[in-house]
Amino acid sequence: MPRARIKDPLLKLPGYVLRRASAAALAELNQRLARLDLRHADVAMLMLIESSPGITQSQAGHVLAIQRANMVPFVARLEGRGVLQRRQVDRRSQALDLTRRGRMLLVRARRxxxxxxxxxxxxxxxxxxxxxxxxxxxLWNRDRP
Amino acid sequence: MPRARIKDPLLKLPGYVLRRASAAALAELNQRLARLDLRHADVAMLMLIESSPGITQSQAGHVLAIQRANMVPFVARLEGRGVLQRRQVDRRSQALDLTRRGRMLLVRARRxxxxxxxxxxxxxxxxxxxxxxxxxxxLWNRDRP
DNA sequence: CACGATTGCTATACTATATAGCAGTTTAGC
DNA sequence: GCTAAACTGCTATATAGTATAGCAATCGTG
Structure with a gap:
């Protein structure tokens, strides 16, 4: 006989369910993206750059809520992979653009x-x-686009 | 003149907004819980144990989606803090119960x-x-409780 | 022009999550 | 009853995501 079924007392809490739903969906998405050797954040970045070509690194970090410090290795990885390129817009800012390879990868990623x-x-x-x-x-508190 | 406003092209994607909403809510909750020196997972565990006293460590991990390996330091920390205690139910399973201190902390955490x-x-x-x-x-795919 | 803000960067740390494997224990099938 | 399979807690380790502090160079503004 199986022990009495354990009940999750947190199922009534939207915040908890929000977290679980997000975690589950994210894991699922990352699994789907694995065959393109991409993670969800990569695709978000590619889509953002496509939408705003030449966006600076700091602007992109702002939109995607990625801190400056964490943008560095993140962008470097994508650049090293040849999907985006950086371009000096002034002597401190880096503008980001998709490469041809990046655009082609994005087509598949978007699917x-x-x-x-x-x-x-x-x-x-x-x-x-x-x-x-x-x-x-x-819930995101982001009603204003 | 401020550069043209960057638009987030991902705002139409429920999965993306789900992730952002979850991250924002979680950060906010953890900030609220900081004054009790708790994190969201701690409270989830306390609430679960309260709801199912004597639940085993592995059952709790199953409900909260925490892997066996990660339960060890997690439970150890809570036990070291004196909010829960472990009890050998057979020679491999650990039953978890709240201590008096744990119950009192939970009252505040629940608020x-x-x-x-x-x-x-x-x-x-x-x-x-x-x-x-x-x-x-x-969205969690958890319609059946 | 000077000062404050911004940008990219390094270094570092912490949390959360994930995998592999092990020893001892329990359960289930025969 | 005995054996094989499944389970439990655990160690060790790895990765991803996120966070802070501080620095040098640069830019924008008053």
Whole structure:
């Protein structure tokens, strides 16, 4: 006989469920991206640079909430991989651009991300689906784009 | 003149916003808990043990998604702090129980968590609020409790 | 022009999470 | 009952993500 089923007393706490949902989704996404040898943050960066070519390193860090210090090895890795290149915009700022290779990789990465996002949304009942993004944005406290 | 405002092209992706919202909420909670010298995982553990006294270490790890290997220093720290105690239930399993000190700390921690959760929900417009938990549970893929 | 703010960087540290393997123990199937 | 499989706690180790402090050079503004 299996021991009495343990109940998770935290399931009523939105903050807790938010964390668990995020962790699960992130792990899933990273697994999907593994075959492109990418992590979720890489794709976020590529998409951001594509959207704002020539964005500076510090601006990118600001948008993605990556600290200056952590941007250094992060960008260096992507540059070393040949998916982005840095360009001196003045004598302290580095502008970032996708390389041809980066753009091609991004095409594939975007497909993976799209599949992931679709899978996520599909778990939500139809009637609730339109509320997903507004609620997440509100929880993020980022209603103003 | 300020450079053209950079737009975050990821704001339409629920998975991305989920991650950002989770990270922001978690940082906020940990800050609130700092004055009790607790982290979010500590409180989760305390609440779980309170809800299921005598739960074994491995069961607790299973519910909270903490791996066996990582449970060891985690539980040791809480035990060293005198908020929980371990009890040998058979010759391999450790049952966990709150100490008196643990129960008293939990009372205060729960107030902090409640304030945090309330603050989270308050950011969501009234009409959407009832959908928060169902949506997060669905995204977690954990509809079945 | 001078001062404060910004940028990229190094070094470092801490948290969270993950894997592999081990010894002892319990459970389940035969 | 005995053996094989599964489980438990543990050590050791590795990686990812995040955080702080401080530095030198540079830029923007008053």
């Amino acid at each position: 993976v991300v799209a599949a992931h996002e679709a899978a996520l949304l599909k778990r939500v009942p139809d009637r609730l689906r339109p509320m997903v993004l507004p609620i997440l944005m509100a | 902090v968590v409640a304030a945090h959760e309330a603050a989270l929900l308050k950011r969501v417009p009234d009409r959407l609020r009832p959908m928060v938990l169902p949506i997060l549970m669905a």
